[in-house]
Amino acid sequence: MGSSISMLFFINLAIIILNLVAPTISQDDGICTFTADYCWKCSDTGTYTAGDKYQENLNSLLSSFSSSTQNNSGFYSSSRGQDSNKVNAIALCRGDLSQDSCQACLNISTDILLQNCSTQKEAIIWAERCMVRYSYSLIFGIKQEDPLKHVPGPNSAKNPQQFELVLTPLLGILRDRAASGDSLKKFAAGHAPVPGGETIYALAQCTPDIDKQNCSSCLKQSVTEIQTCCGGKQGGRVLKPSCNLRYEVSLFFRSTADKLVDIPAPAPAAPALKEAKKKSNTKQTVIIVVVVLVVFVIIFSSICFFFRVKKRRVKLEQDENSEDVSLVESLQYDFETVRSATDDFSDANKLGQGGFGAVYKGRLANGTYIAVKRLSKNSEQGDREFKTEVTLVAQLQHRNLVRLLGFCLKAGERILIYEYVPNTSLNHFIFDPIDQAHLDWETRYKIIGGIARGLLYLHEDS
Structure with a gap:
């Protein structure tokens, strides 16, 4: 027991120290196609039944996004249904896309999402050009960074140190520009050359329903995660419900959105x-x-x-x-003493038979009468456990409890020695047609009180 306590103590101490020094690490989540053109996450927070009202509202709502011709900003948010059948959804296209390209991306992404999350009441999909998300919970105007997906590029940068010196400030500048957008679009893209011949193209985007502070906070955390998931790589993406970052060494967005970003040289x-x-x-x-x-x-x-x-x-x-x-x-009593006191456990001295063994009347050499309970031999209790139990019971002293005088152990024999009660068992008087007449209601009331006092002693004072 002591070694277990010491082990738990040092394990807990180690955990406390590790929690003090370990950084917080975001958990990567979701599933992607082989080329990572599409990544999605089906939440396990709830499900709907095929054909029910929730599915009907969901299909209708997502279909309205991909068919709308009244929106040129590339951001869609709406709800459909009531109470438990209400669906909230958001769709966001990359900020440089035309309306036709946006609707085409939303159409394909919606089909893939509904196929892979066919009964989930909450899910999200990130495509290279758009994002679609739906939930039964309120999602509008709330910064949400979970679930997230990290998508590192396959190739390493030529000079990771020089690459990092350009990438980090580039993403920081695009973060600030995107966060400064309006309620229709929070998007920024641009490029910066790396000494040695590479050029980094990058973009930062938030859903425009969140404010500047939340957008900046979401993208700032994403920049930190870029260093963790994609450090030294020529490309990488951090995908979240409320924001996303991406960088590559080739142009992956429309050239009309591209701008040269001046990266200040580090001052000596x-x-x-x-x-x-x-x-x-x-x-x-x-x-x-x-x-x-x-x-x-x-x-x-x-x-x-x-x-x-x-x-x-x-x-x-x-x-x-x-x-x-x-x-x-x-x-502990000697077995020969007990056998002699009961006349070798003769039937003439037998007082009764219980579920745990027979009870005999005995008389010790000093004339003291005893009740001897010879326990059955099929008990699985060990000698040590038996002695421990006897020691505990023998210390119970109360006028309403029959006192245990001792025990005997020999060659499989387990015997308990109690004080002898000459009036025999109570049930003899209760159920015997003749003797039950000796128990008037006043006597029975006293007996009940004595039993209660004995039980109270066992529960509170033993």
Whole structure:
């Protein structure tokens, strides 16, 4: 038991330390086609039955998006139905698409989504040129970053360090431009050259129903995830319900949306800044060393405290065990003494037969009458468990409980010795036609009170 407690203690301590130092990592989700032209996620939060009102509303709503001719912004949001059959849906086309290209993408994406999520009440699909999403919950004007999908490109950059120095600020600039869009479109695209011959083309986009702050926050987190999922790659995508990022080394959007993005060269660090950075690094090193030492001291102190408490507990248990052994020895009767007291368990001394064995009347050499219960031999209880149980029962002392005087163990024999009750069992008086006349209602009331006091003692004081 002690080793288990110590193991749990150190596991919990390790988990706490890991939680303090481990960064938060977003969980990649969803399924993509082989070439990642389409990625989707079917939520398991609820299902509908084929042919029911929810499906009818869903099909009607999504069909209206792909057939609408009144929207030139590429963003659609609407609801259909009531109560549990209400469907909320959003569709977003890439900001550079024409209306015809947008509707074509929505039409194909809707078909793929409904085929793969045929009974789910909530799902999303990301195509290269559009996104379709529906849910039974409210989704309008709410920043949603889950589920998400990371799609890294297959090829590595020629110079990952130089590539990263251009990619990160490029995505940061496009993030700010997209977040500054209006309620119809939040989209920005552009390119920047990388020293060495590569050119990065990138875009950032949010659903225009969320505000500037939420759009910027969603894209900022996505830029961080680009570094995690696609670092060193020539291309990558981060796909979320409320925003998406993409970059490649070739043009993947319409040239009319492309703009050269000027990436400021990193300014050389001034001597004062270098000295400040050096001091900052020294300060960080000192803090890290101090934290590590403090954690080490805490762990070491905890170990010492644990083993000290364990040693004291073992000593107490040994003392308790020695007391228990003494008590057990004082309660144990010799088998020959019990057999002699019951006249070798003769039928003449037999008082009754229960489910756990026969009960005999006996008389010890000092003239004391005892009741001997000879337990059946088919019990699976071990000798040690039997002794422990006898020790506990023998300590129960109450005037309304028959007292256990001791026990006997020998060659498969398990015997309990109780004080002898000359008036026999209560059921003899209750059910015997003649003797039940001795029990008037006042006597029965006293008997009930005694039984209740015995039970109360067992429950609260034993």
